[in-house]
Structures are given as structure tokens and as C-alpha cells.
Amino acid sequence: MIGLKDVWVRYPDGVYGLRGVDLKFEGGFLAVLGPNGSGKTTMLKVMACILKPTRGSVFIRGVDPWALPEDKLLGLRRRHIYVQEKPKMLKGDVLYNVAYPLRLRGVSRDESHRRALEALEELRISRLAEFDAKRLSAGQARLVSIARAIAVNPEVILFDEPTAYLDRDNRRLVLELLKRLKDRGVGLVVASHVGEVAEIADEAITLEQGKITGRSRRKGGSEN
Amino acid sequence: MRNPTLTVLFVIAVTILVGGYLIYQWCMPKRLVVSTTTSLYATGLLDAIADGFKAHNPNVEVVFVAVGSGEALRRAAQGDADLVLVHAPSLELTYIQKGVISKSRIFAYNYFLIVGPKDDPARIEGLDPVEAFKAIFKAGEEGEIEFISRGDNSGTHVRELALWRRAHLDPKGEPWYIETGSGMAETLRVANEKRAYTLTDVGTYLKLKETLGELKPLVKGGRLLLNIYSGYLVVSSKEPELAMRFLEYLVSDEVQALIKNFGVEEYGGQLFYPVNSTSLAELKKAWAELAEV
Amino acid sequence: MEPTYELLTIVLRSVSVSGLAVLLSSTWSIPLALRLTLTSSKLGKMVEDLINALTSIPTVVLGLLLYMLLSRSGPLGFLGLLYTPYAIVVGQAILVTPLITSIALTGLLKVKDEVWELLISLGAGRRQVSQALVREGLHQILSSILLGFNRALGELGVALTVGGNVRGLTRVMTTAIALEVSRGEYELAVSLGLILLTVSLALTLVVRRLGVR
CATH class of the missing domain: 3.40.190.10 (Periplasmic binding protein-like II)
Incomplete structure (x- = not known):
């Protein structure tokens, strides 16, 4: 589904984000583990096609997205959603924010509001619908950003530290949601520096200094 | 121009402008x-x-x-x-x-006037304008007085230069010869502040007379003025x-x-x-x- | 004409002339700022530097250039714009273009830093990104327009040179002040100056408020 082949990312300030990563993601639940600064966020952005690698290539269903014309690239991008580590909000209320990606995809106003409310309900935060999105607490913003991602029913969601800033109850809520999404067949790539997501993942990789240093599969897999 | 709102704004602005201009042309x-x-x-x-x-x-x-x-x-x-x-x-x-x-x-x-400080250190009062300019030049060279010039190619300035030429003198660049490059009212005010001589038209002088306490008219009349x-x-x-x-x-x-x-x-x-x-x-x-x- | 009435018309003329100028300028300055926000090419950088350099163009220099253009013997003389309010509108619109563009650009770049990645990851296309940037950066854009208005209102060189300070037609606050000073009537000049200062100050306060939110 998503393939990375010898991917290198070098930022303008000279720092390397990734140094030769090979990966095949065929759906299911992939946990990306590793300490802060190991390249998890960079890898997620490359997989979401919002960051172009400096070297190496990306394949989405066998196609190199960066060789595509702009409208085709946009179409590819819209099937995946990357959820930021520090979720940003647009001006307006929470409902506007959650409905926004649907509006981008041409969904009508009423329909997008209905689906946005459903997504908020799934995270049990529909009471926040009319809140000013810029005044949410970090935990609330996290939940809203997750709702914003699931509202569009993407094929793949790339979560960057989805349990950060959350209390114990909400962390459980999110982990359960991840399981539900997996059961619905949504591809999940979840970066985390804590191990709890690895417990429910099908597969886990460990990044260190921009390189994959460990891979494991839950069912019959072994470390290499 | 990718944004439709901006395009609309642009069209509206152009319409207002062109329309306004046409109406304006038509009305006048x-x-x-x-x-x-x-x-x-x-x-x-x-x-x-x-x-x-x-x-x-x-x-x-x-x-x-x-x-x-x-x-x-x-x-x-x-x-x-x-x-x-x-x-x-x-x-x-x-x-x-x-x-x-x-x-x-x-x-x-009307007439131009040569105005200067009340005590008239260059002693020009009652002189013929060309003689007065000669006296001003001499007193200026001796460091006793200053002369303020419009320096802006206005009618008054042109006349002042003509008077210097008549006197066969060229004060330009002398330390006592100050060019303001501004209007008559400002030039008179400068002369008043510095207690200096200047050439003025009578209209502006009369108008500001009340505020020019240090100055008085010293040379007036005659064809040259x-x-x-x-x-x-x-x-x-x-x-x-x-x-x-x-x-x-x-x-x-x-x-x-x-x-x-x-x-x-x-x-x-x-x-x-x-x-x-x-x-x-x-x-x-x-x-x-x-x-x- | 009664003095207070004349004063009022001068103030109103100033506001409408400069307002129209800024409106006109915004129709190209804001799209230009948006364009520069979204580009990262070398040419874009060069344009940006040029605009920043032009923000401090002396108004008399611009006024003189425009006079040469609009003069009956100049290339645009056939328009008959010289000594009309439209000449001031066009001149001030050009004058404030670098200022509005550069302030709007600074604001929009900040907004872009904040939400660009979010917009892309949510699946916004090029055009949708522009729309969202305008929406998110509305305060910054408004600030740039108000500051442009402030500059247009307070400039003398363009209004005097191409407007000619014609009574009842192109006499605006700054040219009226200059005339009253040259007439030696400081009282009227001071009261006009106070009005100008008040308007400026009020606008600056509005801009600051916009910046805080």
C-alpha cells in the first residue's frame, strides 16, 4: 500500500530526519516506536506524501506520488490523513474544524456537519461542537484532531503520538478507538515513544537516529 | 488571481473607478x-x-x-x-x-520691500535698492548681518537675483547668505527669528506684519522694486x-x-x-x- | 465657503481619496502577497526583497515620476488625469503597494507557518490553501490595509504634485496643511494636523487590537 525505498530526508538546516529507510506497509496496524528525535514524525509525513524525500522513493499502490501532476497527487493525499503531534486548529468552532476536511472534498454543508457530529460523538466530545477551536485544552485539541481525521473515512490514518496530553480515561478511549478503526479495516500507522500502542499493533518498528533498528510482528513474528 | 472573492473585489473596484471617472468627465x-x-x-x-x-x-x-x-x-x-x-x-x-x-x-x-532688523545694522534705510544690496553685502562680509533668500526660483527670488546682478555682486555661498527654499511666509519668519534682511512682496508682509516684531520695512518704492x-x-x-x-x-x-x-x-x-x-x-x-x- | 464646512470637506475628501486608493491597491497587493506566500522560488524572493526596499520610497520622488507620466506632454497625458482626485488615487495606490504587500506577506507567512502542514494533511488543494490562508490571516490582511490607509492619508508628495492642491477638488489634509503654513496661517494648519494625528492614532490602535487577537 505504502512503500518507502531507501528514503533519506535532510532538512534545510542540515539535520537528517531519515537516513535510508526501507518499509512496506500493507495495511493493518503499524506502530512506529523510538525516542524523541528519532525520525518518527518525518517518516509519517513522508508516508502521508506531505514531505518529499531528499533521496530515495515513495510508492503508493506502486505509484510514485511526486511524479504525478498536482491534481493526481492531491487525490492520493486525500485518501490518507496525517494527524499532527501538536494539533493545530483553524479559526472557528470545533464543528467547523471537524467538517473542514469534508468540505475540502466537496461534501455539502449539512452532510459534512452531520458526519462531523458523528465523529465527535464517537470520541464522546459532541458537547465541544460549538467551542472556539483556538481555546481548547491540549487534550481536547488532541481528541478533536482525531475526530477531524476519522470524519472523512480515510484509507490510512497516520497518528503522531495520539495519546500525548491525554489523561488515563481518554488514553483508553483513544486506544479503543484505534482498535475499532483497525477492525473496520482502516490502515493505521501510529508513532509513539511509549510502548502501549505496540501492544495492540500488528507490527512494530523501532527508529533510532533516522534508521530502522528493529522490526517485530505480533503473530509469529520475531525480532531481527 | 486564483481567489474568486478577490477577483470580484477587483472587478468592483475597477467598475467604481472607471464609472466614477466617466461620470466625473461628463459632469465637468x-x-x-x-x-x-x-x-x-x-x-x-x-x-x-x-x-x-x-x-x-x-x-x-x-x-x-x-x-x-x-x-x-x-x-x-x-x-x-x-x-x-x-x-x-x-x-x-x-x-x-x-x-x-x-x-x-x-x-x-504692487511693490517689493526690503525688510530688515529694526536697528538696521547695515544702514540701508531710505537707500536706492541697488545701493541697499551693496550695503547689505558689505555688512554681511563683515559678519554683522545675515540675508535670507527664498532660493526657490519664485518671482521674488528672481527679482532678488536681478538686484544682486545690478549691484555686480554674487552672494551665493557666502556664510551670511541663507537660502530657505520655501515660501514667502516661512522666509519672513526665518528672517524674523534670525533678525536678518530679506526681500518680500508687500502682500505677504502686510498679512504677517503683526507676527514679525523684529522686522521693519527699510527700502520701498522705485521702479526696480x-x-x-x-x-x-x-x-x-x-x-x-x-x-x-x-x-x-x-x-x-x-x-x-x-x-x-x-x-x-x-x-x-x-x-x-x-x-x-x-x-x-x-x-x-x-x-x-x-x-x- | 464657511471655514468649518470647508475643513469638513477637506477631511472627507482625504478619507475618500485615500480610502479608494487603498482599496484599489489591495486588489493587487493582497493577491501578490498571497502569491509570494505560496512560492518559494528565487524570483519570488527577489520580488520580496524589491518590495521591502520600495516600502520607503520618498513620496516626492514618486509624485514627480507620476507627474511626468500624467503631464499633458507625458505618455499618459491623454487621460487628462492630472490635477484630479483620480490622479491622487492612482498615485497613492502605487505608493502603498509595497507597504501593504510587505505587511500582508509577513502576516501571511506567519499564518502559513502555523497551518500550512495541517491544510496539506487534511487534503487542501492549491486554491483551497489560498482561501484558508486568507481566512486565517484576515486580521493581518486588514492590518496591512489599515496601515496602508494611514500612510496614504499622511503623505504629501504625491497629493501635492499630481493633485495640485486645487480648492474644492484635490485639496486634502496634508496639502491644506502645507498651504496654510505657507500662508502663515498656523492655527488652521495646527487644527488640521490634530485631526490627521487623531485619525492616524485611532487607526494604529485598531491595528494593534487586530494584532493581539
């Missing part, structure tokens, strides 16, 4: 641009004359552009005026010879007929009466003198003489 079929010297305009005389002219010609907008005489003539040469009203005979002659202006009408006159205001038709004018009408209006009895009484009440002295058939011959002679210096 006749425009008479008069480039004029500041000293004439600043007294308010011209606005009074324009109001009278408009009463006779309601469909005409008289537009005064008040600048120094030099700039007024230059703008006429660029084709940006229908008429010029100026008071610098030597400059006027140049532009007549260049074929920029014609149909001279002398419509008013005669300040002659002439109007000209700009040859390239697109409204020559209308411009001619305005020019004739300037020398009409109506305007001449206005000039005679203008500002007398307010300033306690006549600002401008009207031109009649006897004074006209004399003025023409003086003009020719001044144009040559």
Missing part, C-alpha cells in the same frame, strides 16, 4: 487649469476672482495650481496649464521667446477661447475694482494696485526694463 465638461504664483494665491485674491468668473460662466471649473513662478512656467511648458499668472518678467520673457506663452495681460501690481503680475495664455491650451475669456476678465472693471479693495479692511493697507490706462503704459515700460536685467 470644461476645466481651466491656471498655474499661478504662490504669493498671488495665498492671499485668497484668486479664489475671489474665480468665484466671480464662475458666476458668469457656471459651467467652468477653474483649477488653480499654486507653485513658484519658475515652476508655474515650467508646468505650462509641459502643457499642464491653460493660463499662467506670474510675476517674474525676465523668466516670462524667456518663455515668450520659447513660444510657450503669449497674449500678455498685466492685471495687478515694482512687482508686476501678468497673465498669459499657454499656447498649447486645449481651451484657448475660455482661457482668453478669463484673461480678459482679469483686466475687466469688475476684477480691477475687486483688486483695489482686496484685503484693505483685513490688513490695513492695499495688497494690490489695479491697472488703468495711464498706469498701464508705465508698467509696460517697467516690465520691459525688468525683463532685461
Whole structure:
């Protein structure tokens, strides 16, 4: 589904984000583990096609997205959603924010509001619908950003530290949601520096200094 | 222009602009641009004359552009005026010879004054203007006084330079010779602050007299200090007929009466003198003489 | 004309002339700022530097250039714009273009830093990104327009040179002040100056408020 082949990312300030990563993601639940600064966020952005690698290539269903014309690239991008580590909000209320990606995809106003409310309900935060999105607490913003991602029913969601800033109850809520999404067949790539997501993942990789240093599969897999 | 809102805004703005311009053109079929010297305009005389002219010609907008005489003539040469009203005979002659202006009408006159500190350290009081300038130069060289010049190629400045030439002196660059590069009112204020000498038109001086406590008029009268205001038709004018009408209006009895009484009440002295058939011959002679210096 | 009435018309003329100028300028300055926000090419950088350099162009220099253009003997003389309010509108619109563009650009770049990645990851296309940037940066854009208005209102060189300070037609606050000073009537000049200062100050306060939110 998503393939990375010898991917290198070098930022303008000279720092390397990734140094030769090979990966095949065929759906299911992939946990990306590793300490802060190991390249998890960079890898997620490359997989979401919002960051172009400096070297190496990306394949989405066998196609190199960066060789595509702009409208085709946009179409590819819209099937995946990357959820930021520090979720940003647009001006307006929470409902506007959650409905926004649907509006981008041409969904009508009423329909997008209905689906946005459903997504908020799934995270049990529909009471926040009319809140000013810029005044949410970090935990609330996290939940809203997750709702914003699931509202569009993407094929793949790339979560960057989805349990950060959350209390114990909400962390459980999110982990359960991840399981539900997996059961619905949504591809999940979840970066985390804590191990709890690895417990429910099908597969886990460990990044260190921009390189994959460990891979494991839950069912019959072994470390290499 | 990818944003539709901005495109709409742009279209609206252009429509307003073009529409407004067309309406404006349509509403004002006749425009008479008069480039004029500041000293004439600043007294308010011209606005009074324009109001009278408009009463006779309601469909005409008289537009005064008040600048120094030099700039007024230059703008006429660029084709940006229908008429010029100026008071610098030597400059006027140049532009007549260049074929920029014609149909001279002398419509008013008054005098220049040499003003200076009350105690008159250069002792010029009552002298002939050329002698007075010589005395000022001498006192200046001795470091006793300063002279303030307009330095802006205005009619007053042109006259001042002519007087220096008459005296065969060139004060330019001397430490006591200060060029303000600004209008008469400012120049008089500078002279007042510095207790210095300067050449001024009588109108501006009378108007500001109350605030110029350090200064007093020292040299007045005489042909060399005669300040002659002439109007000209700009040859390239697109409204020559209308411009001619305005020019004739300037020398009409109506305007001449206005000039005679203008500002007398307010300033306690006549600002401008009207031109009649006897004074006209004399003025023409003086003009020719001044144009040559 | 009654003095207070004339004063009022001068103030109103100033506001409408400069307002129209800024409106006109915004129709190209804001799209230009948006365009520069979204580009990272070398040419874009050069344009940006040029605009920043032009923000401090002396108004008299611009006024003179425009005079040469609009003069009857100049290339645009046939328009008959010289000594009309439209000449001032066009001149001031050009004058404030670098200022509005550069302030709007700074604001929009900040907004872009904040939400660009979010917009892309949510699947916004090029055009949708522009729309969202305008929406998110509305305060910054408004600030730039108000500051442009402030500059247009307070400039003398363009209004005097191409407007000609014609009574009842192109006399605006700054040219009226200059004239009253040259007439030696400081009282009227001071009261006009105070009005100008008040308007400026009020606008600056509004801009600051916009910036805080």
C-alpha cells in the first residue's frame, strides 16, 4: 500500500530526519516506536506524501506520488490523513474544524456537519461542537484532531503520538478507538515513544537516529 | 488571481473607478487649469476672482495650481496649464521667446520691500535698492548681518537675483547668505527669528506684519522694486477661447475694482494696485526694463 | 465657503481619496502577497526583497515620476488625469503597494507557518490553501490595509504634485496643511494636523487590537 525505498530526508538546516529507510506497509496496524528525535514524525509525513524525500522513493499502490501532476497527487493525499503531534486548529468552532476536511472534498454543508457530529460523538466530545477551536485544552485539541481525521473515512490514518496530553480515561478511549478503526479495516500507522500502542499493533518498528533498528510482528513474528 | 472573492473585489473596484471617472468627465465638461504664483494665491485674491468668473460662466471649473513662478512656467511648458499668472518678467520673457506663452495681460501690481532688523545694522534705510544690496553685502562680509533668500526660483527670488546682478555682486555661498527654499511666509519668519534682511512682496508682509516684531520695512518704492503680475495664455491650451475669456476678465472693471479693495479692511493697507490706462503704459515700460536685467 | 464646512470637506475628501486608493491597491497587493506566500522560488524572493526596499520610497520622488507620466506632454497625458482626485488615487495606490504587500506577506507567512502542514494533511488543494490562508490571516490582511490607509492619508508628495492642491477638488489634509503654513496661517494648519494625528492614532490602535487577537 505504502512503500518507502531507501528514503533519506535532510532538512534545510542540515539535520537528517531519515537516513535510508526501507518499509512496506500493507495495511493493518503499524506502530512506529523510538525516542524523541528519532525520525518518527518525518517518516509519517513522508508516508502521508506531505514531505518529499531528499533521496530515495515513495510508492503508493506502486505509484510514485511526486511524479504525478498536482491534481493526481492531491487525490492520493486525500485518501490518507496525517494527524499532527501538536494539533493545530483553524479559526472557528470545533464543528467547523471537524467538517473542514469534508468540505475540502466537496461534501455539502449539512452532510459534512452531520458526519462531523458523528465523529465527535464517537470520541464522546459532541458537547465541544460549538467551542472556539483556538481555546481548547491540549487534550481536547488532541481528541478533536482525531475526530477531524476519522470524519472523512480515510484509507490510512497516520497518528503522531495520539495519546500525548491525554489523561488515563481518554488514553483508553483513544486506544479503543484505534482498535475499532483497525477492525473496520482502516490502515493505521501510529508513532509513539511509549510502548502501549505496540501492544495492540500488528507490527512494530523501532527508529533510532533516522534508521530502522528493529522490526517485530505480533503473530509469529520475531525480532531481527 | 486564483481567489474568486478577490477577483470580484477587483472587478468592483475597477467598475467604481472607471464609472466614477466617466461620470466625473461628463459632469465637468470644461476645466481651466491656471498655474499661478504662490504669493498671488495665498492671499485668497484668486479664489475671489474665480468665484466671480464662475458666476458668469457656471459651467467652468477653474483649477488653480499654486507653485513658484519658475515652476508655474515650467508646468505650462509641459502643457499642464491653460493660463499662467506670474510675476517674474525676465523668466516670462524667456518663455515668450520659447513660444510657450503669449497674449500678455498685466492685471495687478504692487511693490517689493526690503525688510530688515529694526536697528538696521547695515544702514540701508531710505537707500536706492541697488545701493541697499551693496550695503547689505558689505555688512554681511563683515559678519554683522545675515540675508535670507527664498532660493526657490519664485518671482521674488528672481527679482532678488536681478538686484544682486545690478549691484555686480554674487552672494551665493557666502556664510551670511541663507537660502530657505520655501515660501514667502516661512522666509519672513526665518528672517524674523534670525533678525536678518530679506526681500518680500508687500502682500505677504502686510498679512504677517503683526507676527514679525523684529522686522521693519527699510527700502520701498522705485521702479526696480515694482512687482508686476501678468497673465498669459499657454499656447498649447486645449481651451484657448475660455482661457482668453478669463484673461480678459482679469483686466475687466469688475476684477480691477475687486483688486483695489482686496484685503484693505483685513490688513490695513492695499495688497494690490489695479491697472488703468495711464498706469498701464508705465508698467509696460517697467516690465520691459525688468525683463532685461 | 464657511471655514468649518470647508475643513469638513477637506477631511472627507482625504478619507475618500485615500480610502479608494487603498482599496484599489489591495486588489493587487493582497493577491501578490498571497502569491509570494505560496512560492518559494528565487524570483519570488527577489520580488520580496524589491518590495521591502520600495516600502520607503520618498513620496516626492514618486509624485514627480507620476507627474511626468500624467503631464499633458507625458505618455499618459491623454487621460487628462492630472490635477484630479483620480490622479491622487492612482498615485497613492502605487505608493502603498509595497507597504501593504510587505505587511500582508509577513502576516501571511506567519499564518502559513502555523497551518500550512495541517491544510496539506487534511487534503487542501492549491486554491483551497489560498482561501484558508486568507481566512486565517484576515486580521493581518486588514492590518496591512489599515496601515496602508494611514500612510496614504499622511503623505504629501504625491497629493501635492499630481493633485495640485486645487480648492474644492484635490485639496486634502496634508496639502491644506502645507498651504496654510505657507500662508502663515498656523492655527488652521495646527487644527488640521490634530485631526490627521487623531485619525492616524485611532487607526494604529485598531491595528494593534487586530494584532493581539
